[in-house]
Amino acid sequence: MFAGHTALQAASQNGHSDVIKVLMKYDVDFEIEDKDGDRAVHHAAFGDEPSVIEQLHRGGADLNARNKRRQTPLHIGVNKGHISVVKTLLDLGCHPSLQDSEGDTPLHDAISKKRDDMIGILLEHHADLTITNNNGFNSLHHAALRGNPSAMRILLTKIPRHWIVDEKKDDGYTALHLAALNNHVEVAELLVHQGKANMDIQNVNLQTALHLAVERQHTQIVRLLVREQCNLNIPDKDGDTPLHEALRHHTLSQLRQLQDMQDVGKLLMGLGTPGADKKSSASIACFLAANGADLNIKNKKGQTPLDLCPDPNLCKALAKCHKERHSDSCLFPSPNGGANNTVIIRNDQESLEECMVCSDLKRDTLFGPCGHIATCSLCSPRVKKCLMCKEQVQSRTKIEECVVCSDKKASVLFLPCNHMCACDGCGSLMKKCVQCRSSIEKTVPFIVCCGGTPPPAPMPPGIMNNGSRDMTKDMQKLQQQLQDIKDQTCCPVCMDRLKNMIFLCGHGTCQMCGDRMAECPICRKAVEKRILLY
Template sequence: MKILLAKLPRPWIVDEKKDDGYTALHLAALNNHVEVAEQLVLHGKANMDLQNVNLQTALHLAVERQHTQIVRLLVREGANLNVADKDGDTPLHEALRHHTLSQLRQLQDVQDVGKLLMGLGTQGSDKKSSASIACFLAGNGADLTLKNKKGQTPLDLCPDPNLCKTLTKCHKDKQSGEMDMGPNQNNQNANVTSTLDECLVCSDAKRDMLFQPCGHVTCCSLCGPRVKKCLICRESVNNRIKIEECLVCSDKKSTVLFKPCGHMCACESCSQIMKKCVMCRSQIELMVPLAVCSGGLGTISEVKADVEEEPKPSTSEAAQNQGPLMNNGGRDTNNSNDIQKLQQQLQDIKEQVSREETFLAEGGFEARPKVNIGEKRRDRSVDTLIKLMSIVTMCPVCLDRLKNMIFLCGHGLCQMCGDQMTECPICRKAVEKRILLLLFLFPAPTDVTHVLDAKYSVMDDRRMNRSGCSETQRAVDGTTRILRIFSREMGSNTTEKALSLLRYLPRVCLANIRPSPGSKSCKKRGRAQHGGDKHGAGNKGSGQRQNFMRLGYETGNNPFYLRFPHEPYYKGHHLRREYPPLSMRELLRMIELNRIDATKPVDLVSIMNSGLFKFLPDQRQYGVQLTDDGCDVFNVKVNIEVQWANELVIAAIERAGGIITTAYFDTHSLQAMTNTRKFFERGIPIPRRMMPPPDAIEYYSDPANRGYLADPEKISEERLALAQKYGYELPKIEEDRDYEMLMERKDPRQIFYGLHPGWVVNLKDKMILKPQNEELQRYYAKVSNYNAMRFGPDTLFKHLRSIIVTSKMAKSKFEYVKTFETEEKLLPNCWIVVRLDGKAFHRFSAKHDFTKPNDERALSLMNKAASVVMNEFKDITLSYGQSDEYSFVLRKDTILYNRRGPKIMTYINSLFSSSYVYHWGHYFTTKLKYPPAFDARVVLYPTDENLRDYLSWRQADCHINNLYNTTFWALVLKGGLTNAEAEKRLSGTLSSDKNEILFSEFDTNYNDEPFLYKKGTILVRKRIRHPKNGKTCVVVLPLHEDLIQDAFWERHSEILAVKTAGSYEWPESRPLPPLVLSQLRIDVKDRDEEIVAVEETV
């Protein structure tokens, strides 16, 4: 263990935790491995206060298992005695929980409390006494007043009063010992520490301001700006730096000043492993503690001298100054005799080690040549460099072998781990190829001789390369030199170790032997053997006159194996369509420079107007080809139309949330798009673009290419398949706020966005002219060839004379008022409920003599107006009405009026009100005295459960109001009470009371009331059979059912599933309602001539 800790390249591995939080010290304390724990604490500098998943420290485990030697070691080395675990128990709690009656008897036999404190009794009967451990902890500073999560102190867990007295006595002896020290070192250190932390100016806050260049800390950050000269050395302050937390661990405050840079950026524990400043990367020559910077013992110059000289204290001084380490950081000097014995034993061990070293130096074993101090320092730097290189080049998987295999992604592993990997463990890319590295690695040289051997080996390589010796000889010589160095380094038994190293070296064979660069000169072909001008090519033959590759040996041709160049097929190359490339990186640059507006659809016109792309239709160029250069950095959401794109480009644009379309344009369309201003100034109509030629139809109708002639449903499937192939999440375009822009498309015959074929753009008058003549409209709708549009002057004059001004581009100065309008879009994927409620309908019903308590005519009129609204808006899946109100439910995915709430609400309200007025005469004989008024509101419900609760609330409200109105008007009309008297009688009554009044006084059973009054009206779309012709028709059907229960939603599951209307079998015993008959155009009083069934089938 000592050797492992001494050779450990990474010191923090000592405190590495397992999955359960156990460190090496936890395991040593748990299993009573005293020597291992001692090595970890003394040489490994293990953190004794680390906690596992149960928040237990190593001291908790040692106390729980009653390992007294581990407990004594941890307490002596300064472990925290008051750390609580997950239950709030300290080590003292654990010690008192496990003591027994036999241990109590052992405690009574021990008369000397000092034995409990220093040695836990003898090594015999009481070595596992938990009571002894408890007294030992209390005597070393454990708190007796700490409570666990159950509110218990350590004394509450102790059932024996004698043990409680002993613990209290041990604790008091500890406190009195500290108080008796008075002017001794302990109190002096405490007073000095508190004085050094106090600000010299305000005396309230702690010092946290570092002055430069002197490096003193004298005041807090609030008083620092007012100090002009250092309060210790009186030197002028040029810079003030606030002392922050440690940059390495971020747990403690920075307490060490680095010289000569003057930075204080690390705590005491982290600074021990630093060689350079973590802020400026400069070499650290001196480390000054915070106490010295605050004016404590010694000065900065004295500390520097101490660091340079490093005098070792004598054994007697060490024995006098050292003692058992207490929990508060002090030393207990009461047991100096025991400490002197330990020091004597330590001195004997050191003398024995020095004798062994002398024996080795005199030749007991093979000794290495002695070198001077300069060579030792140089060797030490070489060792450090090679150790750092070994850490960097270590395999990240096994952490044992060095990297000698590299993947194409740039990451590396050792060969044994790399052969088992199918994907890189660092970047998760698939391993396509493995590359072995030819690394001649040997142990780090420890003296100058080995460094020179390595240096001369490089010189020998250069010498052999210049001499032109064979590759095999160089490889063998290089391997021999490595074995020689390796043998010299490893000493005895070098043969086996050399052979083990040779097994890791790549094999030397013909496959990996290559001439060194420059060792051979390239032989140039000269004249033939017998002179002449053929240069070894032989005499002329058929091969010089044929235009196809030779089939075999031909006389006069030398050599026999010939390489013939492969030339492509150039026939008709001048007629092929060309697509100039545009990289995605260049497109991104255009968008970032605002040359292209990404908030609008991008096509060839936008790209040409950017001025950064040249396009020549006269040279057989048919558009732009978007290449995949820069697809990995493209992150702009854009709706783009190009002429050619590959799979990587499509994936990059759709991954960013955009839309790409590949479209074909003929030559005349491209000329119009290349220079739009010149085209519009000619004053000719916009032509229709032609369809793709036969050889391009397949590409532009393929959904994988996002062709503009492909099926949209298949394009959606290809989008999902491409996202799964490249492993990205496909954005939901329908929920995007730029949904309209992304879904904007051109007609297959359209050239410009927003401009249709046949229109004429007048740039001078800012006008758009459209054809008015029906013949010309049919002409543009049917023409499919641009050549057919080349009409004569008469036809052109007729065309221009027949066009009219349809829209004028707004140039008014008052146009700015449009900016005050707000869209107020509703949230997506939510049920939209528009609720209409009658305004002052009590007065309206009184003016028009409505029947009390319920007027069937008024309710039928409300249902009629609601059915008109549902037939107008197909996105309404359900409506519910009662009394003077109606609620309309629009489906979640509706895009009606682009989900603008005010527009949806006002249109439904106005159509409902106008239908109410229009159909008034079909239900009432009296004339309408004044039109009714309805107020409206829009409410969003995100889930189906919320929607059902809303409708259940309205139906429950219908039942409550109808029961009250029925009872109220019964008391007024039949009971002879006034309105005020009836209202007073019903005040504070329950539903059962109202039912009792109706049944006992008026012989009315409320349960016999029609469902129309009690449950209201539910309007749904259903498919029913026509009573005359037998066809099935989709109509708005009124239902009077209980929608609070689940049975209604199970029968009409298509409502929440947003599916087509389901079939409904109307009972033959009952006639169809007039509302349905009017929709079927059957003779009724209120016949809807304007309504036609949505779907009719045989």
């Protein structure tokens, strides 16, 4: 040893392959460690010497050797950004998912270093993205925590099983929770759109991702989750919904503003400017109310969201937004934060009923032969081609009241005769069209003729209950099967990581636990050899 290193270690780090040949000729020891536990192969990784790594491998050096921080040469290659070293080690068959003293795999390190090229190479060599570090973060959690959208995109394209997207940490946080908590909007969008993440999963405090986004006032995350139709009324452990959370935050910000206001005269004159927190919380609360958040749900203290809001003007605004959500519009600040930039949320039902030409009157003219309803009777003579399908309009028929009951407007199109002369209730009883007496093969609702989607068909109560009961049983059975698989494949010592090391006795543990054991935890036989599973 000189300055703490052997000649082989110095030659490996500096790429002196001829010197290494001579040393190998005289049976040099590859596995001598320096004060940090680094061996010659570690030094080759430090020095970015892939050819030396190949040379050491041919001589029998252990490519999975650990230093005192439990790092393999692959960890070092990733952390130093030496892509050629990483490629060489993986091509030579080193294990891609061993953990260091902090439980991080090379994949965790590549995500931290934002090295997408290394992430792709590791996944191509079957790196395990389900392995968790000492803090309980798997690779998806880690990418969400770090706010690395490019890494998340790669991980989601290579994910082996879909349920991993919704895998929880010990505290119940999923990757989507972490993205929402830290305002990583692009990561959250990838998880929702590409990963199809379940937005209604709750953590140990029974909070959804929406709870966390509202609590931190991350408006873009709130908008994303609501737009993708997450459940707005899930209560947390205290019974609070996201709307409770928004209004509580609004009230607290008002109180802080009152405490910080030095000039009482300004406050009385209304010159005190409200803080950004207050504005954001109020906007979020109105947005939630306008999209269906329930104003009457009580938490465990018996409080509704409105009970938490002492501002009468805001209470009125919330009630109005909630009442008009099916017939009017509600404003919500745009991502740019400008005073005049707003996103208008309208009800689809109303927009489908208004005339596509004048937008003043409602649609009441059936075009033939396409069967679409696009305009009012005043605008229809000017339309030569259907505005929805571009087919030539050959006939225009104004939709009148139902010819059977004369009570409601006709709202069912009969096929193949293309007549609309009966309402929903009467049309469902008919076998033949009352206008032309031809057999009815199919009926099309008014909203579908306008370009909308048909309403879901009601199910008989008995069938619905049986179906939901069967679905619940199937779900419980699948969950039990999944738990059985996890029990069979997880380490019997830590009960957290997957088994990836076996002993000669046939029993196995994870690599982190197995490296520290002198005897098998199952049969108590002495551990003579440890075999890593690839």
